[in-house]
Amino acid sequence: MTQARETVSFKPGEVILYPGRPGPRDRAYRVLSGLVRLEAVDEEGNALTLRLVPPGGYFGEEALFGLERGHFAEAVTEVVLEALPKEPSPEEMRALAQHLAEALARAYRRIESLATQRLKNRMAAALLELAATPLAREEEGVIVLHATHDELAAAVGSVRETVTKVIGELAREGYIRSGYGKIVLKDPEGLKTLAQSKGDGR
Amino acid sequence: MTQARETVSFKPGEVILYPGRPGPRDRAYRVLSGLVRLEAVDEEGNALTLRLVPPGGYFGEEALFGLERGHFAEAVTEVVLEALPKEPSPEEMRALAQHLAEALARAYRRIESLATQRLKNRMAAALLELAATPLAREEEGVIVLHATHDELAAAVGSVRETVTKVIGELAREGYIRSGYGKIVLKDPEGLKTLAQSKGDGR
Structure with a gap:
């Protein structure tokens, strides 16, 4: 049986997630439409984009694994998100792992580029x-x-x-x-x- | 039924995985003992460490998701590895996703530090x-x-x-x-x- 999923919408510029340790009500999300930006902001207010999440991508995975979040998540365009259940299905966990593996490969290219370019x-x-x-x-x-x-x-x-x-x-x-x-x-x-x-x- | 898992050993300095698109026989690994270093090497031979994988950690996830690998994996100490099946169990996929989420959080801290420190x-x-x-x-x-x-x-x-x-x-x-x-x-x-x-x- 397919359960109806909880969806939430955000307007451009709205903050979706804040840095810190996720609380019990925090969720991970899948982007249904629009673009989400994950960004770190230092004490002087300089922003650094860490990941752009297009439709089909995930973010907020810290909530699933009890990890501290070091960044904001913000809506770049109008976005519609689907909240993941606390225990995602094996299919969804595989899709999340694939998204994370791709994000990690991009992060490594970014590290190389920052170190050498x-x-x-x-x-x-x-x-x-x-x-x-x-x-x-x-x-x-x-x-x-x-x-x-x-x-x-x-x-x-x-x-x-x-x-x-x-x-x-x-x-x-x-x-x-x-x-x-x-x-x-x-x-x-x-x-x-x-x-x-x-x-x-x- | 628990199946016997395939294990492989490497000596310090041995290359375990090479950069490139994984072939059909490539596998993802879990470290049972020792330390594995993932590193990118540029044309001039300068190495850049991307991830250190301790016991319990995973690497070679590109093979599971058909991703291009941009780095070498090399044994730092004596290492013993377990090869993951092509279709990991839901429990193992969850553990892999958690490892990737942690590695991604570390990669983001590294990007921040390279950009600002x-x-x-x-x-x-x-x-x-x-x-x-x-x-x-x-x-x-x-x-x-x-x-x-x-x-x-x-x-x-x-x-x-x-x-x-x-x-x-x-x-x-x-x-x-x-x-x-x-x-x-x-x-x-x-x-x-x-x-x-x-x-x-x-």
Whole structure:
């Protein structure tokens, strides 16, 4: 028998989960529609995006395993979520394990990139990753990414001032066109090459 | 009925898994004894430790989910492993999901630390993390860590020359005593404070 599942909705910018040790009423979630961002925020208010969770993905797994949560979960777009039961079915546990294995592989690539790549190259990788989310739209044959410099800073682990400099550099070199709150990916292939190299001087 | 499980052994330094897309005979493993290191190696041969897997932990999960593996798995000490069946039991899948959730939480802390912390503070965190593995032993009331500067460089995502400079700094400031291939943690509390702060000038 399939039980009706509990669903919850959030508006863009709403906080879904807070950092800390999950309480007894905390739940893990599966995203049904929209995009969720997991982000760490330091004492000075600088945000760092850890994971973007698209439809079909999971988050809040700390509640299932009694782990301390180090980040916020926030709705980027309108989102609809399904709360997981305390004891997920074997099929759902397998799907969650697969999601975690994929997230871990991405986190490891991110660690490699932070340890070895220059900011400009990391930014190219971040732009391409964001281009595959609902933050990007194809408009007249080109990919347009709707993201502020603050959001880009959170994606690469830097601050807005530095990001503005690097975005300017990428624009001057013809990889992108940068406008208010949006970025046009003019040369995705060139960005891919940049994303796969370490950068000068490393 | 409990089936006899297939176990395999490796000697220190032996490679257990290689990077790439897992083939049909690839397996995921549970560590029964010893310590396994997952590490990425770049074109110049610089290693970066991604995960240390102690007894009870899992690795090679790419084989279960058809994911590309970006790293090597290597035996740090003598290790004995149990190969997981292609379709793990629900209990084992839950234990694997929990291991992955914990590894992901650690990877996120590492991303935060790489994005925001200075090398000296990251090194303090790495020394404390390594102190909780079989690479460390308590000798006459103090923790002695058996690790080369190359291994420390791989743990923090840096190179040996830079690590030697930072280790010298930590020694001069009284946090550690450094000898050939080993490091005495003289002031674990002080290291903890260092590990939790960002460092000067950030």
